[in-house]
Amino acid sequence: MGREHHVEWTVDEDIVWAVNAWSSGSRTPELRQSGDRVVFRGLLSLTEDGGVVLDVGGTPILLDLADHPLPEGVDGSWVEVRVAQDGVAVWPYGV
Template sequence: MLIELVRGAKFPGSAWLADVRTSFGHTAVRWCGDRAAECGECHVEWTIDEDIVWGQNAKPAVGIPGLRTGGHCVVLRGRLSLTEDGAAVMDLDGTNILLDLADPLPEDVGDTWVELFIEREKVSLYPYEL
């Protein structure tokens, strides 16, 4: 996914965080790239290092992609898909994020819009070059 890296910072007791913007929102998340990276556009892969628990950190949502800060959490809104082998994938504006599930999701949530509420240090961005 193409994002705009606005700036990075390290706060006491936290990971290196990057302030990032997309066409559908902005937030601060864990940056796993070069800490001296120049601000500007870059391609990144998103990962979520937290188990998804329906009704706790995953809830139904209305259908447009979204990204925002919610306290100490990052709120990601996208379309959820369930695979045949029981895995879950969130489509975040054309970018797929594989999700780890604590328990199987209800069958009726496949192909629906959801919001995930994830601690900002458990949402990571890995930059890459095309």
């Protein structure tokens, strides 16, 4: 408590646009629980190798895409992602 901790996020659920991910009207990073879902809001970036990174307040979270493509123009936009809490893990690591 009261200290900064370095962790690695693992999200086992694939991202499917309009199912568990969509554009966000808010431009404020967020991490919260909503029922049995974990909600991440952040700035989405596409990587050169086809991956997705969600920057949640300076914390990059790597996400896997389902076989459905993301819509045009989503790279660099604010996105909300909701995934099952049992598919999210946090692992401590040292710097």
